[in-house]
Amino acid sequence: MLCNICNKNQATVHLTEIVDNQMTELHLCDDCAKKKSIQMEQQFGLSDLLAGLVDYSKQLGGSEKMAAGTQCPFCGLTYEDFRKIGRLGCSECYTAFGRYLGPLLKRIHGASQHVGKTPLSLPQEGLKSSARSVRGSSVTELKTRLQEAVDHEEFEEAARLRDAIKEAEKKKKETKKENESE
Amino acid sequence: MNLNDLINQVSSWLKGTGPHSDIVISSRIRLARNLEKTPFPHWAKKNDAEQVLVSTKAAFERTAELKSAVFLHLEELDNIDKQFLVERHLMSNEHAVRSNQKALCVTSREDVAVMVNEEDHLRIQVMESGFDLDKTWDVINSIDDQLSGFLPYAFSREWGYLTACPTNTGTGMRGSVMLHLPALVMSRQINKVLEAIAKLSFTTRGLYGEGTQASGNFFQISNQVSLGLREEEILGNIKGVIGQIIEQEQKAREVLLAEHREMLEDRIWRSYGTLKNAHIISSSETVELLSMLRLGNDLGLIENMERGLINELFILTQPAHLQKLEGKKLSANERDVKRAQIIRERLKV
Numbered sequence A: 001m002l003c004n005i006c007n008k009n010q011a012t013v014h015l016t017e018i019v020d021n022q023m024t025e026l027h028l029c030d031d032c033a034k035k036k037s038i039q040m041e042q043q044f045g046l047s048d049l050l051a052g053l054v055d056y057s058k059q060l061g062g063s064e065k066m067a068a069g070t071q072c073p074f075c076g077l078t079y080e081d082f083r084k085i086g087r088l089g090c091s092e093c094y095t096a097f098g099r100y101l102g103p104l105l106k107r108i109h110g111a112s113q114h115v116g117k118t119p120l121s122l123p124q125e126g127l128k129s130s131a132r133s134v135r136g137s138s139v140t141e142l143k144t145r146l147q148e149a150v151d152h153e154e155f156e157e158a159a160r161l162r163d164a165i166k167e168a169e170k171k172k173k174e175t176k177k178e179n180e181s182e
Numbered sequence B: 001m002n003l004n005d006l007i008n009q010v011s012s013w014l015k016g017t018g019p020h021s022d023i024v025i026s027s028r029i030r031l032a033r034n035l036e037k038t039p040f041p042h043w044a045k046k047n048d049a050e051q052v053l054v055s056t057k058a059a060f061e062r063t064a065e066l067k068s069a070v071f072l073h074l075e076e077l078d079n080i081d082k083q084f085l086v087e088r089h090l091m092s093n094e095h096a097v098r099s100n101q102k103a104l105c106v107t108s109r110e111d112v113a114v115m116v117n118e119e120d121h122l123r124i125q126v127m128e129s130g131f132d133l134d135k136t137w138d139v140i141n142s143i144d145d146q147l148s149g150f151l152p153y154a155f156s157r158e159w160g161y162l163t164a165c166p167t168n169t170g171t172g173m174r175g176s177v178m179l180h181l182p183a184l185v186m187s188r189q190i191n192k193v194l195e196a197i198a199k200l201s202f203t204t205r206g207l208y209g210e211g212t213q214a215s216g217n218f219f220q221i222s223n224q225v226s227l228g229l230r231e232e233e234i235l236g237n238i239k240g241v242i243g244q245i246i247e248q249e250q251k252a253r254e255v256l257l258a259e260h261r262e263m264l265e266d267r268i269w270r271s272y273g274t275l276k277n278a279h280i281i282s283s284s285e286t287v288e289l290l291s292m293l294r295l296g297n298d299l300g301l302i303e304n305m306e307r308g309l310i311n312e313l314f315i316l317t318q319p320a321h322l323q324k325l326e327g328k329k330l331s332a333n334e335r336d337v338k339r340a341q342i343i344r345e346r347l348k349v
C-alpha cells in the first residue's frame, strides 16, 4: 500500500483520525507520518483547546475588559496572559481569577468540588472516622498515632506510620487468606 | 546508580509480567503537584525555579521510595541521554527540549520517576508491568503522602491540587494503561472501541507520539477528568473500561485463531522471519513486526520466547538507545542497520 499523502513511499504507519466525530483511516510512510504527527500536535495542542474554553467562560463571566485586566497580586499574571498561554502563573492565581475559573473548571471536568485526597499536612476528614470504625485493632492505634503526628506536624513520623498501617493491613489480609485456605 | 547502567537492564514495567500481561503492557499513574506561593515553572524566574530544585531534592532524600534514586539535572545531559530517558518513558519530550532548571528523579527499577519543573513543579509517575492500577496507586499514594509532609503543596479545599493547567486541577491524577490490541485492529473492530472510549471521556494515544492516535497496534488509554471524583473512583472507571477492552481483544483473538488460523500464522511467522534475518529495518516496520511476534508468543504459536525480551526490543530499537549501544552518533541509515543487527542478536536461538 502506498502512502496516502505523498503517494510515493510504502505506507508503514496506519493511523485512525477522529475529526468532528468522523473517523478516517490514514496510511502513511515514515516521513509523512512524522510530519503529520507534528501537525496534529499543533492542531490539537492543549493551549488551543483551552483558549477556546477560556473564551467560552469569558462570555459567561460578565465584562470582558474586567476579566482580561484582572491580575494575580502574587505572580503578576493577568487573566489576559492566562487566555493566551493556557496556563496559570501560581497557586494564588486560583484565588485572583476564582470567579472566572469556577465556570471554566466546571466546563472541563463537569464538576467544581474536589472530593479526592487531602495533603497529609492538613486535617484529614476521612481518617478520624475510619480509625473509629475499626476499634480494638493495632491498626486503630497506629491510625490514632498518625493523626497525632499530623496534628503535631511530625511528618517523617507520619509517613512512617502510614507505611506501618499499610503493612499491618496487608498482614491482616494475608493471615485471613491463610486461615481460609487451611 | 548511574544513567549508563540503565541500558543494560530491562525497566521493571517492561518485564511482561503481572495481571493480563498478554494484552496489557503496563499500568501508569501520574500525579501533578505544585508548591504554594511559588510561580509555576513556565512563569518562574530562574531563582524561583532553582529554589524548587533544591527543596524538592531535599524532600526526595527523605522519602522512602526515592532515597536511593538518582537526581539528574537535565542541563548537564547531552541530547542523546535526554532522548534516551524519553524513549524509556521516564520523562516527556517537552522536558527534554527545554531543560533549563529542570530535573528528573528515577529509581533503579525505573518504576518511579519524578519530573521537576515540567509543566508543574512535580510530575510524579509510577509504572508497573501488566494491568495493576491498585498496586500502582498504593506506591504513588505513599510517595505523595510523604512528600506532602516535606513540601507545602498548593491545595484548596474547593478545587483540590492546584495545577498550571486547569485540565489537571483536582486530583492532579492521570491513570493510563498501555494495551496491545492486534486482533481488534486486524478484525477492524478497533474504531468502534475507540469511538466508545472517546464518548466516556477517556483519551487514546499511541505508543510513542503524543499527537498520533496509534502506532502499530498499541494504545494508551487514560482518564480526562480529574476534578469531582475520588482517585479510587477514577481508577475504578479506568479499570472498568479496560476490563471490557481486554475481553473484546480476547474474543477477537479466539475468532482469528478459529477462523483465520493460517492467515494469522503466516503473518506471525513471516514477521518473525523478517526480524531474524533483516539487515536494514526502519523503526516503524520494527514496531509492526514486533507486534506480530508478541501476538504469536501470547497465543502460544511461537514458543520458548520471553515476553520481556520482545517488550525490551520495542525500547532498545529506538534512536537514542541504538546510539548509546553503539557509543556514538548514528545517521538514520546507520541506525536502520544497527537496529537490524540488535534484533538479530537478541532473537538468535
Ligand SMILES: [Zn+2]
Pocket (backbone or CB within 6 Å): A003, A004, A005, A006, A007, A008, A009, A028, A029, A030, A031, A032, A033
Ligand atoms: Zn509519504
Ligand SMILES: [Zn+2]
Pocket (backbone or CB within 6 Å): A072, A073, A074, A075, A076, A077, A088, A089, A090, A091, A092, A093, A094
Ligand atoms: Zn499567580
